[in-house]
Structures are given as C-alpha cells and as structure tokens.
Amino acid sequence: MRGFLFCMFESCADPSSLTGLAWFACYLTNGKHLLFYQSFGTVLGLLALAAPLALLFGFAGALAKRSQIPGLRQIGQVYVAMVRGIPDVVFFLFVPLLIDQGIEVVRHYSLCESTGPIYQGNDFVVCDAAKMPLSSAEPWVHSLYGFALALAAYAIVFGAFAANTLDGALSAVPTAQLETARAYGMNARQSFVRIQLPQMWIYALPGLANLWQILIKATPLLFLLGIEDIVYWARELGGTKGSRFAYPHPDWRIYYFAALLVFYMIMTWGSEKVFNRLQVRMSVGQATLSGKGAAL
Amino acid sequence: MTTPVLELNNIHKAYGDLEVLKGVSLKANKGDVIALIGSSGSGKSTLIRCANLLEQPQQGDILFQGEAIQFKGQGHDRQPSDAAQVRHLRTHLSMVFQQFNLWSHLSVLENVIEAPITVQGRPRDEAIAEAQALLDKVGIGDKGDRYPAELSGGQQQRAAIARGLAMQPTAMLFDEPTSALDPELEAEVVRVIQALAKEGTTMIIVTHDMKLARDVANHLIFLHQGVIEEQGPPADVLDHPKSERLQKFLSATKA
Amino acid sequence: MKKALISALAAGLFAVPALADTVRMGTEAAYPPYNFVNDNGDVDGFDIDVGNLLCSLADLDCTWVKNDWDSIIPNLVAGNYDTIMAGMSITAERDEIIDFSEGYLPPDPSLYAALEGTDAGVLTSGVVAAQTNTIQAGYVAESGATLVEFATPDETISAVINGEADAVLADGAYIQEQIEATGGQLVSMDSVMIGGGLGIGVRESDTELKAKLNAALAQIKKDGRLNDLIIKWFDDESKAIY
Incomplete structure (x- = not known):
C-alpha cells in the first residue's frame, strides 16, 4: 500500500519517464481513473435505490390495477399499458425532461416576479429563481439532481413492469386459499395482508429476479441521460490518447469495455445466485412448488 | 323449545341459468350431526357453502341462532348487507374443505392460530396453547412446525379440523372431508369426526361415505337435483329407501 | 502551515459571496484540442481556455457542463x-x-484522413465517416461519397482504422491530433474550406449574455490574448488573425 501511494503521489509527477508496471500504476490512479472508479458507485447506488423504488411503484400500480374503485383502476391500467407499450429509451428521455420542465414551470409561476412567456420561439425560458437547481448551485447539486431525475425514470419504467409481475403473482395465489381466509372471518384487508401477500412472493420472485437482471443491464442508459456512468468513462478513457495527454496510448476501448463486461457478468451471476437461494428458502414447505397438496 | 343453531329456509341458488338449489330447507339443533348425501351435482356442496355465505343464495333465509342474515339486492345481485353479521356467522361456523385448504405459507401450528389471533383477537400465548392441545387431540401434536405440503392428506385434514375447532365454533361444517383421501388415510379422519360427534359437537357433513353418514349422523338428508328427496334417521333412510332415486344412488355407491 | 490553514478557513467562512452571475457552459469534452477531458478528469482545451478568460473579463461565474x-x-x-x-x-x-x-x-480547413495508401478517389466515391450534425457530415453528404455518421468524433476515427469507412472528415486540428495519436496509421488527404468559424452558441432569447460575451471577446481580440490562446492550442500563426 505504501509503495502504491508513493507511486501515486511522487513518481507519477513525470509519467513520460515511467515504464512497465510503474507506468500502469500511475496511469490507473490518475484523476480520470478515480472518476471512473467512482462511477461504479453511481451505478451501484442507482441499483440500490431504483430497485426498492420500482417495487414501491410496482405495488402502487398493481394495487391500483386491482382496485375496485373505477378511476383508480383505470389509472393503474393506463400506467402499466403506457410504460409497457412505449420503448424504454423513449421513456427514459421523456420522463426526466417532463419532470424537470414541469418543476421549472411550477417554480416559474410561483417564484418569478415577472412571468414572461416560458416558450419563446425555440427557447424554454424560466427566470433565474425558477431554475432547478439554481444555476449558482454547486456542480454536485446539479449531478445529484440529474441522478434523482434518472432514478425517477427508472422507478417509473421498472415500476410498471413490477406492477404487472406483482399483479400476476397476486392473481396466481389459489382462490381456495383466499376463500378459506374468508370462511374463517377475515375481511378483505386481513386476507390480503395475512394470506395473499405472503403467498404472492413465491410467484413474483422469478419475474422480479428477471426484472432485476434487466435493471442491471439497463444501467448504461444512465449515460443517455447525461450522467457520467461507467460506460461514459470507459469510452472516454479507452479512446486513443495522443501526446497531449500524460499517458498516451492507442485505442484501448476494448480493454475498458471488457472490464465492464466482467463487472456486469459478476453482477448478474451474483444476483442469480442470491435469487436462487431466496427461491429455495421461500419455497420451504410451500405446496405451490411441488404442485400438490393444499394449493390445489 | 330451544332455538336451532342453524336454519336454512327455502334456499334457491342458480349459476346463470343453471339452477343448483331449488328450495332446500334444513334445521340443525345443538348437538345435531346432519349428513348431506347425493350424487355429484345434487347441490349438497353448494348448500353447505351457502350456510356460511361463501355462496349467496338468491332466495331463502339463513338464520343463525335465530337471527336472520340480512340481504340486499335481488336475484344474482343479492348480497349480505351487514359485514359484521357475516363475520359473526363465519367465526361461529368453522368450515373444513375437501382439499383441506391449509394456508400453504404457514406451518401447521400457525395455520391453527391464524384466525383466532387475526380475526378473534385472542392473545397469542393462549392461542398457541390451545392449538397445541387441539393438534394433540387430532393426533398430530408433533407436526406443529411442519408445513402443510410436508404432511400426508389425512394429517392435513386433521390439521384443518384442528384449525376449525380453534375458533371454538358453535357448529362445524364439513364439505366432503374424506373425498380426497386414500382409504387408509380416510379412517384416521373419520375417527376424529366420530370423536367430535361423541362430544356433542354440532356438525353438518357433506359426504359420499355412507358408513360415515350412518355412524356419526343423527339425521340424514338425500339431495337430488337441488331438492330434498328423502330425509330421516340414517338407519331408516339407508336401509329402507323409499324413492327410486335413492335406491338407485345407494346401489351405485355400494357397487 | 497551521496558521495558513486557519486563515484560509477564515477566508472561506467570511468571504462575501461573489455577486457575479452564474453561467453554465456546455461543451462536448471529446474533441481535442478544442475540448476534452484531461488526465485529471477535468475539462480542458481551447474552448475551455477561451471560455474561462471571457468569464473572468465579463465578471461571470462559470461552470462547465459536459453534454453529448x-x-x-x-x-x-x-x-x-x-x-x-x-x-x-x-x-x-x-x-x-x-x-x-x-x-x-477563424474558419479552420477541414481535413480528410485515411489509412496510408488509400486512393484519393474514395473521397468522392467511397465511404466517408463524419460526426452526426456537423458541417463535415453535411459536406460529405453533398460530395458524392457515402456518408456514415457517428455520435462521437472518436468513433469516426475508429471507423477508418477498422476499415468500416474509407476516410474521415473533421476539423483540421482534430484530424492532425488523431494522426499523431494513432502513430502513423492515418495520413491526411485533401483539405476543404467549410464553415464560418467557431462561435459561442447562446439561446436566442439570451441577448444580454450574448452582448456580454461579445464585449469580452472584442476585448481579448484587441489585446491579443485570443491570439495567444490560438497559438497555444493550435501552434499555427495563420489562425491568429485577430
């Protein structure tokens, strides 16, 4: 570790004098690479936040879709149908823009002293106070805001898929199980919470596991939303670097993308292991898997 | 004169155009064991499902301990109007199903304590102690921590009976309790039902098992195409069937 | 050392916030020497140097934003x-x-580049790569050659090296830098004069900002600082015309 730090801070001062391992050690620890490593955190952070949020949206969507209240049911149906029917990429571009401009329009009318027209020719113009975040905000605030918008897009899109999976899983719980709950005096809420919900997971798990894998694989879309994710940095770092740069090298994109490949393989392979274990644990004693017994 | 535990008066039930029950009445007094027999499609299961409102009759009254269930609407839209009353009825009539219907995500013990805790609000400790006693009583005291799928059919059905008893019901409803079981497993369930009958438990049993009907029931009803064709003490009805249909039915079940 | 730290902290705490307007400056950061990300991960290049100089003169508080x-x-x-x-x-x-x-x-001649030994005929009849929505893409489309477009400048170069395209057309300074970086795999071919020189893009409604930038630009043209930056980044006296 000491040697590593030594290398980072002192001998790296003149990269052109370095060769072999020392060169690589310095190259791989320059400021640009540290940003690359940080961007893995961005991706993992997105996954960690998007998954529970999408599940939340999914539950809301599934419950709305199954609701007895006509208006709510239609909202649920439209939500699921719309997101499923529109290509993901279009939605990913549309949602953040919609939220961003929506917030700014609202702020424009509530915060600006003189409210001129927002759409001036080609331009979308709100007053300085209505900007979100303010132009004067620190760059990290802008990054965080961009990240939050992307997160919202992921939650909405994957929430719709999750809503469908959860809706299907809720329907897959055998009616006999719910009828029995009713026969023992449970009301609709009790039967839902005590019987349907816990039994639903075993049916939802394969679909949710699948969604999780798709979510992992969809993280490079962050790049499309202008967030500097691992794909951005891999492409940036891998590109041919001339003598203008301290560490000139030919086109190394293939190595960087191979590193991403390994990262994604480990992520999906690891999650598959976890989900398989979860599936085994959840199906302990459950008749639903063995296909016999009480569920039939 | 005591009030009957359960009274069904002139029950009519149709699915679409198919009339399943065409005016059936029965009365169960405390301690009665009523057996309902009949070929499949006779309406016997539908009748017992109407008794705790898993099915809504389009016509007719259901009286539980003298109190009539309130309905609203007509025909296929006819529905109970008082949810609390329905809950009261259901918590006092425990149903045992042909396919046991134990909740598959809960252990046997959890199955037994679920409704007493969730629906009746009984303390957990008390419910567990009682559940264990009931499981001992039906002979599966050592299976409390097993999941339903890990038990044989006979054990599952006995667990389901324990679940029913845990509600401390006024009467038990059995919908073909032995039909899904192999003969050797059937016997262990029959023994439990016989023991309950001896204790004076009020029961209505839909069954195809004439031996069970003869052994435990004090009143037997033969349903045919949605009407009561014959009824009376089991020995009389089974040994001296008056109607040609019952004679035919009995000879078919014996063969 | 300690003293310096304390005074620096105090300065930070009690500093009066600058009243300068905040301006967010968009750049691609993938087109050296105009704009790129340097080894520290910061944006760098001719555009950035000029932009920062203009901002300081116009008393604007500028931050750079990368965008495709x-x-x-x-x-x-x-x-x-x-x-x-x-x-x-x-x-x-x-x-x-x-x-x-x-x-x-000033307008910079655009330059074709291709693998060594490529026949000049491909420039008008072969497959030529250019970045999407650039003046070069427009030019190639009219030239008789088949245009293949890429989202980033980097990909246009790779396309030629991989044989996907016969040649690439981009700004001269960028092409020269790439010829050097790829170690002689590419050679320059014809140059063509297109475009009206570089300008700072602003919203049509943003007349105030445009005026400020123009005033600052006039100043650095007059005092020679723009020419200095042009020579620094392009090493070409002929472009330092201001």
Whole structure:
C-alpha cells in the first residue's frame, strides 16, 4: 500500500519517464481513473435505490390495477399499458425532461416576479429563481439532481413492469386459499395482508429476479441521460490518447469495455445466485412448488 | 323449545341459468350431526357453502341462532348487507374443505392460530396453547412446525379440523372431508369426526361415505337435483329407501 | 502551515459571496484540442481556455457542463446550460435555432484522413465517416461519397482504422491530433474550406449574455490574448488573425 501511494503521489509527477508496471500504476490512479472508479458507485447506488423504488411503484400500480374503485383502476391500467407499450429509451428521455420542465414551470409561476412567456420561439425560458437547481448551485447539486431525475425514470419504467409481475403473482395465489381466509372471518384487508401477500412472493420472485437482471443491464442508459456512468468513462478513457495527454496510448476501448463486461457478468451471476437461494428458502414447505397438496 | 343453531329456509341458488338449489330447507339443533348425501351435482356442496355465505343464495333465509342474515339486492345481485353479521356467522361456523385448504405459507401450528389471533383477537400465548392441545387431540401434536405440503392428506385434514375447532365454533361444517383421501388415510379422519360427534359437537357433513353418514349422523338428508328427496334417521333412510332415486344412488355407491 | 490553514478557513467562512452571475457552459469534452477531458478528469482545451478568460473579463461565474454532441443544441434551448463552446462552427441552420456570438476562431480547413495508401478517389466515391450534425457530415453528404455518421468524433476515427469507412472528415486540428495519436496509421488527404468559424452558441432569447460575451471577446481580440490562446492550442500563426 505504501509503495502504491508513493507511486501515486511522487513518481507519477513525470509519467513520460515511467515504464512497465510503474507506468500502469500511475496511469490507473490518475484523476480520470478515480472518476471512473467512482462511477461504479453511481451505478451501484442507482441499483440500490431504483430497485426498492420500482417495487414501491410496482405495488402502487398493481394495487391500483386491482382496485375496485373505477378511476383508480383505470389509472393503474393506463400506467402499466403506457410504460409497457412505449420503448424504454423513449421513456427514459421523456420522463426526466417532463419532470424537470414541469418543476421549472411550477417554480416559474410561483417564484418569478415577472412571468414572461416560458416558450419563446425555440427557447424554454424560466427566470433565474425558477431554475432547478439554481444555476449558482454547486456542480454536485446539479449531478445529484440529474441522478434523482434518472432514478425517477427508472422507478417509473421498472415500476410498471413490477406492477404487472406483482399483479400476476397476486392473481396466481389459489382462490381456495383466499376463500378459506374468508370462511374463517377475515375481511378483505386481513386476507390480503395475512394470506395473499405472503403467498404472492413465491410467484413474483422469478419475474422480479428477471426484472432485476434487466435493471442491471439497463444501467448504461444512465449515460443517455447525461450522467457520467461507467460506460461514459470507459469510452472516454479507452479512446486513443495522443501526446497531449500524460499517458498516451492507442485505442484501448476494448480493454475498458471488457472490464465492464466482467463487472456486469459478476453482477448478474451474483444476483442469480442470491435469487436462487431466496427461491429455495421461500419455497420451504410451500405446496405451490411441488404442485400438490393444499394449493390445489 | 330451544332455538336451532342453524336454519336454512327455502334456499334457491342458480349459476346463470343453471339452477343448483331449488328450495332446500334444513334445521340443525345443538348437538345435531346432519349428513348431506347425493350424487355429484345434487347441490349438497353448494348448500353447505351457502350456510356460511361463501355462496349467496338468491332466495331463502339463513338464520343463525335465530337471527336472520340480512340481504340486499335481488336475484344474482343479492348480497349480505351487514359485514359484521357475516363475520359473526363465519367465526361461529368453522368450515373444513375437501382439499383441506391449509394456508400453504404457514406451518401447521400457525395455520391453527391464524384466525383466532387475526380475526378473534385472542392473545397469542393462549392461542398457541390451545392449538397445541387441539393438534394433540387430532393426533398430530408433533407436526406443529411442519408445513402443510410436508404432511400426508389425512394429517392435513386433521390439521384443518384442528384449525376449525380453534375458533371454538358453535357448529362445524364439513364439505366432503374424506373425498380426497386414500382409504387408509380416510379412517384416521373419520375417527376424529366420530370423536367430535361423541362430544356433542354440532356438525353438518357433506359426504359420499355412507358408513360415515350412518355412524356419526343423527339425521340424514338425500339431495337430488337441488331438492330434498328423502330425509330421516340414517338407519331408516339407508336401509329402507323409499324413492327410486335413492335406491338407485345407494346401489351405485355400494357397487 | 497551521496558521495558513486557519486563515484560509477564515477566508472561506467570511468571504462575501461573489455577486457575479452564474453561467453554465456546455461543451462536448471529446474533441481535442478544442475540448476534452484531461488526465485529471477535468475539462480542458481551447474552448475551455477561451471560455474561462471571457468569464473572468465579463465578471461571470462559470461552470462547465459536459453534454453529448447530439443533444448539445436541444439542451441549450431547454435551459440546462447557457452557452455552447464545443468547437461549433457558425452555420445558417444552427443560427435558425440558436444565436451565436462573434467568432472566436477563424474558419479552420477541414481535413480528410485515411489509412496510408488509400486512393484519393474514395473521397468522392467511397465511404466517408463524419460526426452526426456537423458541417463535415453535411459536406460529405453533398460530395458524392457515402456518408456514415457517428455520435462521437472518436468513433469516426475508429471507423477508418477498422476499415468500416474509407476516410474521415473533421476539423483540421482534430484530424492532425488523431494522426499523431494513432502513430502513423492515418495520413491526411485533401483539405476543404467549410464553415464560418467557431462561435459561442447562446439561446436566442439570451441577448444580454450574448452582448456580454461579445464585449469580452472584442476585448481579448484587441489585446491579443485570443491570439495567444490560438497559438497555444493550435501552434499555427495563420489562425491568429485577430
């Protein structure tokens, strides 16, 4: 570790004098690479936040879709149908823009002293106070805001898929199980919470596991939303670097993308292991898997 | 004169155009064991499902301990109007199903304590102690921590009976309790039902098992195409069937 | 050391916030020497140097925002940032959507590059790569060659090296830098004079900012500092015409 730090801070001062391992050690620890490593955190952070949020949206969507209240049911149906029917990429571009401009329009009318027209020719113009975040905000605030918008897009899109999976899983719980709950005096809420919900997971798990894998694989879309994710940095770092740069090298994109490949393989392979274990644990004693017994 | 535990008066039930029950009445007094027999499609299961409102009759009254269930609407839209009353009825009539219907995500013990805790609000400790006693009583005291799928059919059905008893019901409803079981497993369930009958438990049993009907029931009803064709003490009805249909039915079940 | 730290902290705590307006400057950061990300991960290049100088003269508080070339104009119009300095040539089409400041670099000849030994005929009849929505892409489309477009400048170079395209057309300075970086795999071919020189893109409604930038530009043209920057980044006296 000491040697590593030594290398980072002192001998790296003149990269052109370095060769072999020392060169690589310095190259791989320059400021640009540290940003690359940080961007893995961005991706993992997105996954960690998007998954529970999408599940939340999914539950809301599934419950709305199954609701007895006509208006709510239609909202649920439209939500699921719309997101499923529109290509993901279009939605990913549309949602953040919609939220961003929506917030700014609202702020424009509530915060600006003189409210001129927002759409001036080609331009979308709100007053300085209505900007979100303010132009004067620190760059990290802008990054965080961009990240939050992307997160919202992921939650909405994957929430719709999750809503469908959860809706299907809720329907897959055998009616006999719910009828029995009713026969023992449970009301609709009790039967839902005590019987349907816990039994639903075993049916939802394969679909949710699948969604999780798709979510992992969809993280490079962050790049499309202008967030500097691992794909951005891999492409940036891998590109041919001339003598203008301290560490000139030919086109190394293939190595960087191979590193991403390994990262994604480990992520999906690891999650598959976890989900398989979860599936085994959840199906302990459950008749639903063995296909016999009480569920039939 | 005591009030009957359960009274069904002139029950009519149709699915679409198919009339399943065409005016059936029965009365169960405390301690009665009523057996309902009949070929499949006779309406016997539908009748017992109407008794705790898993099915809504389009016509007719259901009286539980003298109190009539309130309905609203007509025909296929006819529905109970008082949810609390329905809950009261259901918590006092425990149903045992042909396919046991134990909740598959809960252990046997959890199955037994679920409704007493969730629906009746009984303390957990008390419910567990009682559940264990009931499981001992039906002979599966050592299976409390097993999941339903890990038990044989006979054990599952006995667990389901324990679940029913845990509600401390006024009467038990059995919908073909032995039909899904192999003969050797059937016997262990029959023994439990016989023991309950001896204790004076009020029961209505839909069954195809004439031996069970003869052994435990004090009143037997033969349903045919949605009407009561014959009824009376089991020995009389089974040994001296008056109607040609019952004679035919009995000879078919014996063969 | 300790003392210095304390005084620095105090200065930070009690500093009166600068009253300068904040301007967010959009750039592609993938087109050396105009704009790129340097080894420290910061944006760097001719555009950035000129932009920072203008900001300090106009008393503007500037931050740089990276954005894909493809969406660089839409995101300006949508207000995500306030200027574009991304080696963008002033053209009539772009001028319909956004406004430009006065030029800050004279028209730079665009240069074709191809693998060594490529026949010059491919420039008018072969497959030529260019970045999407650039003046070069427009030129190739009219030239008789088959145009293949890429989202980033880097990909246009790779396309030639991989044999996907016969040649590439881009700004001369960029091509020269890539010829050097690829270690002689590429050679320069014909040059063509297209475009109206580089300008700073601003929203049409943002006349105030445009005026400030133009005033600052006039100043650095007059005092020779723009020429200094041009020589620093392009090493070419002929471009230092201001």
